[in-house]
Amino acid sequence: MAAPLDDRALVAAAQGGDRSALDHLFRRHYDRVYAVCRRITGNDADAADAAQEAMIAMVRGLARFDGRASFGTWAYRIATNASLDELRRRRRRPLVAGRDRDDEGPSHEVADPDSGVRIEQLGDRYLIDAALAALPEDFRIPVVLRDVGDLDYAEIAAVLDVPIGTVKSRIARGRGLLAATISRADGNRDALADRPTSAPTDSP
Amino acid sequence: MNDDDLTSLHELASSHLDGDNSPDARADVAATAQLQAMVAAFQSVRTQLADVPPAPIAAREAALAAALAVFDEQQVAPAACAADLEPAASAPVISLASRRRWPSRVMGVAAAVAVLGVVGLGITQLGGKSDSSSSADSAAKTQMDAVGGGDVQVESAAESVPAMAPPSTIGSINSAGSVATVINTPADLAALPSPAANDADPAAGVPASNIDQRTASSHGAAVACLSDTQVYLADIFYDGMFGIAARDTVTGVTSAIADDCTVLVSAAP
Numbered sequence: 227m228a229a230p231l232d233d234r235a236l237v238a239a240a241q242g243g244d245r246s247a248l249d250h251l252f253r254r255h256y257d258r259v260y261a262v263c264r265r266i267t268g269n270d271a272d273a274a275d276a277a278q279e280a281m282i283a284m285v286r287g288l289a290r291f292d293g294r295a296s297f298g299t300w301a302y303r304i305a306t307n308a309s310l311d312e313l314r315r316r317r318r319r320p321l322v323a324g325r326d327r328d329d330e331g332p333s334h335e336v337a338d339p340d341s342g343v344r345i346e347q348l349g350d351r352y353l354i355d356a357a358l359a360a361l362p363e364d365f366r367i368p369v370v371l372r373d374v375g376d377l378d379y380a381e382i383a384a385v386l387d388v389p390i391g392t393v394k395s396r397i398a399r400g401r402g403l404l405a406a407t408i409s410r411a412d413g414n415r416d417a418l419a420d421r422p423t424s425a426p427t428d429s430p
Numbered sequence: 431m432n433d434d435d436l437t438s439l440h441e442l443a444s445s446h447l448d449g450d451n452s453p454d455a456r457a458d459v460a461a462t463a464q465l466q467a468m469v470a471a472f473q474s475v476r477t478q479l480a481d482v483p484p485a486p487i488a489a490r491e492a493a494l495a496a497a498l499a500v501f502d503e504q505q506v507a508p509a510a511c512a513a514d515l516e517p518a519a520s521a522p523v524i525s526l527a528s529r530r531r532w533p534s535r536v537m538g539v540a541a542a543v544a545v546l547g548v549v550g551l552g553i554t555q556l557g558g559k560s561d562s563s564s565s566a567d568s569a570a571k572t573q574m575d576a577v578g579g580g581d582v583q584v585e586s587a588a589e590s591v592p593a594m595a596p597p598s599t600i601g602s603i604n605s606a607g608s609v610a611t612v613i614n615t616p617a618d619l620a621a622l623p624s625p626a627a628n629d630a631d632p633a634a635g636v637p638a639s640n641i642d643q644r645t646a647s648s649h650g651a652a653v654a655c656l657s658d659t660q661v662y663l664a665d666i667f668y669d670g671m672f673g674i675a676a677r678d679t680v681t682g683v684t685s686a687i688a689d690d691c692t693v694l695v696s697a698a699p
C-alpha cells in the first residue's frame with residue numbers, strides 16, 4: 227500500500243493542476259480549518275461560511291504559496307483572516323430577532339436516556355463559547371491557534387506578525403482570563419445545582 | 431498578589447503546558463501547588479477549546495465543492511482566453527463574500543456609470559474642439575491619460591472609442607483622489623495596456639511610468655506582493671474589492687491582486 231503523500235507533495239501536484247491532489251489536501255485540513263473558524267467566530271454558521279471563504283482563498287492564492295511556511299500554517303493564517311472578515315461582516319449585518327441556528331439543540335420531544343449528559347455537554351459548549359466571545363481578539367486568536375490549530379509559538383508569531391514573546395504572553399493572558407471566566411461560571415452553576423429547584427411541598 | 435505577579439505565574443503555567451519551560455522552571459511548577467492548579471486549569475481550557483463540534487458534512491462538502499470549482503475555473507480560464515472564447519464552461523461560483531457584497535458592487539457600477547456620464551458630457555462639449563484626425567494614441571496612452579485626468583483624458587478617450595472603449599473608473603473609498611479601473615471580467619483585465627516601452631528605465635528594468643504609478647498606487651501592500659517579473663499596471667476595482675492589476679513580463683498573464691496578496695483572478699494574454 228502506497229504511503230500517503232505529505233502536504234508538500236500534494237501542494238506541488240495541485241500547483242501543477244492536479245485536482246485530486248487539491249481535493250485530498252483540502253479534505254485533510256478542512257476539519258482543523260473549520261475548528262479554528264468555529265472558535266474564532268463563535269458559531270457554526272459563521273464558521274462554515276468562513277471555512278468556505280478560506281478554502282476559496284487558498285485556491286486563489288495557491289500559485290503564490292512558496293512553501294516557506296508549512297501548508298497548515300498558511301492555511302490557518304487564511305482561516306484566521308476569513309474568520310475575522312466574517313466577524314466584521316456579522317457586525318454590519320442587522321440583528322434578527324429570534325434564535326440563532328446554532329441554538330437549536332437536539333429535540334427532546336421524546337424521552338432520551340442520555341439527555342442529562344447531552345444537556346451538560348451543551349452547557350459546556352455554551353460556556354466555552356461565551357468565555358471565548360468575551361475574550362478580546364488579541365488574546366482569543368493566539369489561544370485558538372495554539373490550542374485548536376496546534377501551531378507552535380513561532381508559527382503563531384508568523385500568522386499574527388508579532389514577536390514570539392508577545393505570542394507567549396497573549397496566550398498566557400488569554401488562558402488566564404478563560405480559566406477565570408469558566409471557573410466563575412462553574413461556581414455559579416454549582417451554586418445553582420445545590421439550590422433547591424422548588425420549595426418543599428411538605429413545608430409548613 | 432498584584433497583577434504583575436499573577437501575569438508572570440500565568441506565563442509560567444502556560445509555558446509549562448506548552449512544554450516550553452526550562453528545567454528550572456519545570457521544577458518550580460512541580461514544587462508549587464498554585465502553579466500546578468493553574469496548569470490544570472489551563473489544560474482544562476485547552477481540552478474544552480479543542481472539543482469543537484464536528485463540521486456539518488453538508489458544509490464541508492459545499493466548501494470543498496466551491497473551492498474545487500474555483501480551481502477548475504482557474505484551469506479552464508487560460509485555455510479559454512487563448513482561444514478567445516468565453517471562459518468558465520462550468521457553472522460560475524459565487525463566493526459567500528461576493529454574494530454579500532452586492533450592495534457595494536451596485537454602488538461601484540453606479541459610480542462607474544456616473545464617471546462615464548461625466549466623461550461623455552465632456553466629449554460632447556469638447557468634441558468640436560478636438561482634432562479628430564489624430565488617432566495615433568495607443569490604448570495604453572488612453573489608460574495612462576485616464577489616470578492623469580484633464581483635457582488630455584477627454585481627448586484620448588474620444589479618439590480611442592472606435593478601437594476600444596476606455597475602462598470605467600471608480601474612486602477608492604479608502605484613498606480619496608486615487609482612481610481605480612473597474613474590472614468586470616478576466617477579459618477586461620487582459621485588455622489593460624502594458625506600460626509604454628519607450629518609458630523604460632534600463633537601470634531598474636521597470637518602466638519609468640510604472641515606478642511613478644507604484645508610488646501613486648494607494649495599494650502599496652499589493653504592489654509589495656509583486657514578483658520580480660511582474661509589472662504594476664493600474665489600481666483596479668474587481669469583484670467588490672480594490673486592488674491592483676499586474677502583468678507577468680515572462681508569461682504575459684495579467685493578475686488582479688488584493689492588498690493581502692490574494693490573486694483575485696488571472697487572465698492569459
